[in-house]
Amino acid sequence: MWLYRLVAYIIDSIIIGIVVFIIDFIIGILIVLSGAFFGVYFLFFGVFGLLSILYFIILDVIWGATIGKRVMGFDVELEKGGKISYGKSFIRNISKIFPLFLFLDWLIAVVTAGNDRRQKLTDRWAGTTVVQIKQPFQSATTPQSPPPPTTPA
Numbered sequence: 001m002w003l004y005r006l007v008a009y010i011i012d013s014i015i016i017g018i019v020v021f022i023i024d025f026i027i028g029i030l031i032v033l034s035g036a037f038f039g040v041y042f043l044f045f046g047v048f049g050l051l052s053i054l055y056f057i058i059l060d061v062i063w064g065a066t067i068g069k070r071v072m073g074f075d076v077e078l079e080k081g082g083k084i085s086y087g088k089s090f091i092r093n094i095s096k097i098f099p100l101f102l103f104l105d106w107l108i109a110v111v112t113a114g115n116d117r118r119q120k121l122t123d124r125w126a127g128t129t130v131v132q133i134k135q136p137f138q139s140a141t142t143p144q145s146p147p148p149p150t151t152p153a
Contacts, residue, residue, distance in 0.1 A: 001117075001118060001130075001132065002106070002110065004072045004073075004074070004136055005069075005072070005074070005130065007068070007072055007136075008066070008068035008069045008071065008072040008074060009068060009102075010068070011067065011068030011071055011072075012055065012056070012066045012067060012068035012069075013052075013068075015055075015067060015068070016048060016051050016052055016055055017048065019051060020047050020048045020051055023047055023051075024047055027047075045098075049096075049097040049098055050097075052093075052096045052097065053090075053093060053094070053096060053097055056089070056093040056096055057086060057089040057090055057093055060076045060084060060089045060092070060093065061083070061084060061085065061086050061089050064076060064077070064083060069130070071136065071137060072136045072137075073132055073133055073134040073135055073136045073137075074130050074131065074132060074133065075130070075131050075133045076089075076092070076128060076129075076130055076131075077128065077129060077130075077131055078127060078128055078129075079116065079127050079128065079129055084126070084128050088126040088127065088128055089126075089128075091122060091125050091126035092120075092122045092123050092125070092126040092128045093122070094122060095120075095121075095122050105120045105121045105122050106120050108120075108121045109121045109123070109124070116129050118130050118131070
């Protein structure tokens with residue numbers, strides 16, 4: 001499951017990275033034209049962290065999962081079942097603001113024993129978990145059978 005969650009995170013990071021690259025490119029040009037070169041180096045990581053938090057929080061609450069989690073067949077829920085709130089989503093996703101924090105969040109979860117092996121540390125704090133709702137790369141809908149043939153009138 002952890003490997004599938006890593007793949008889901010990579011998918012989400014690519015999506016966020018494309019958006020951040022476009023935003024940073026536009027802002028970077030403006031910064032260079034203004035003569036303030038120092039800010040360009042840290043711009044990508046700051047915008048990436050901010051957009052990551054917003055992306056994960058909003059999609060986890062509204063859709064129940066991010067695009068990467070949906071592709072991999074996951075859903076984010078409360079430990080007792082049900083949708084999560086914005087506050088719980090913020091707590092479970094705060095480590096995504098910086099990649100080192102996320103790595104430590106996962107590492108601590110794998111090394112320490114918790115009630116639910118699917119939880120990273122911040123999931124434990126928020127009382128949330130990630131559950132498998134379907135196999136990776138499968139459609140969320142069930143295939144429809146073809147309609148019965150019509151008889152000529």
